[in-house]
Amino acid sequence: MTDIVRVEELYKTYEGGVTALDGVTAGFAAGSFTAVMGPSGSGKSTLLQCAAGLDRPTGGRVFIDGTELTATKDTPMTKFRRTRVGFVFQDYNLLPSLTVEQNTVLSLRLAGRRPDRTRVHAVLDRLGLGDRLHELPERLSGGQRQRVAVARALVTEPAVIFADEPTGALDLRSAREVLTLLRSIVHDHGRTVVMVTHDPVAAAYADSVVFLADGRLAGSLRAPTADAVAERLAHLGDRVGGVLA
């Protein structure tokens, strides 16, 4: 399998001198679901932000689907991101004044593309939101809001979807629904998902886990179980816990 996302020798030092990434090289295969785990402060969010082109690394290279983001200027990078990269955040990032349907097509509109309404409705139907098209986010549950965020990430048909703690604000049942959904968009629809999580049970939904510690790669685990992930984390010095654990 080819890597749809590749980071090479990635370094990130923030103002003030904190080194968040200290030479990370990793590849994420097309059609795979990978969890990124590690102790608090180990650089997980920084890795995601740099890999997604939301932030610039201090050194190293980032490739998405053959395009080197680190060699791309800000404006074309923003354009690339809007169509080729999907995002799902812990706090959903929906615009409160826009309906479910309007939120879903926002990235397409920002990219200057006309949404194909039949397709958009099909995606929302598949995510169980077909009867909520004209609802505002405030009328939806957390799980439903996160499903809108997943729909919004899917409709541009991105090369990769990055998810940062997508279940962090959800109750157990909604968290399971969202994780099952992410797994299904990878296994049934061939998408690629990279997800940061603190939760070993959430990580067990992925095909593999990569571990970070002190801004460096600290191993990986294929076909992870929650117990195996928790044990690895314990060795990395994390407090194991989370909504599903």
Ligand SMILES: Nc1ncnc2c1ncn2[C@@H]1O[C@H](COP(=O)(O)OP(=O)(O)OP(=O)(O)O)[C@@H](O)[C@H]1O
């Ligand atoms: N904007 C910033 N400015 C300065 N330092 C930062 C900034 N963002 C992150 N850091 C520091 O970089 C290091 C890595 O942070 P990062 O958020 O990537 O870790 P993380 O593994 O995602 O942590 P957590 O699990 O707590 O969310 C930490 O020491 C953090 O304090």
